[in-house]
Amino acid sequence: MIIHTFTYPKDFNGEDYFEDCFGIIADQDVKVETVKLKVTAAQSNYLRSLTLHQTQREIKRTDEYSIFTVRLRPTFDFQQEILSMGSDVEVLAPDWFRKDTADKVKAMWDKYRNKCE
Numbered sequence: 001m002i003i004h005t006f007t008y009p010k011d012f013n014g015e016d017y018f019e020d021c022f023g024i025i026a027d028q029d030v031k032v033e034t035v036k037l038k039v040t041a042a043q044s045n046y047l048r049s050l051t052l053h054q055t056q057r058e059i060k061r062t063d064e065y066s067i068f069t070v071r072l073r074p075t076f077d078f079q080q081e082i083l084s085m086g087s088d089v090e091v092l093a094p095d096w097f098r099k100d101t102a103d104k105v106k107a108m109w110d111k112y113r114n115k116c117e
Contacts, residue, residue: 020071022053022078030073036092037068043088044068052081067092079104 018024020032036059039047044066048058053070060067072078074097082089082101091098 020073022072022075022081025073025075025077027073027075030075032071032073033094033097034069034071035074035078035094035097037070037082038090038092039066039068039085040088041065043085052078 018026041062041064044058044061047056047066047068052068053072055069055071057069058066059069074094079097079101082091083104091101
């Protein structure tokens, strides 16, 4: 049996390295940004109890919806989490992330719409 070992660089800090990440994707090419999400009241309760990221803030709360912000790298794994909430969430900002998420939703709709008509 061959055993491979790895030694972390002395100056490596895992907490610092993943601080701006949603999950395990630490794509340094994706810059840290503030993402703004409009979330239905029911889903807002869920996000209050199980936050998306340590930077999550609720900046507006109404009877119908809340607006949350998170400051992180909006990578693929974060977008998948947003998409898993379905129509209970809307990406408001940044514009590029809103458009990219909308493009994925449209591609999903295109796959299903012909079978529903």
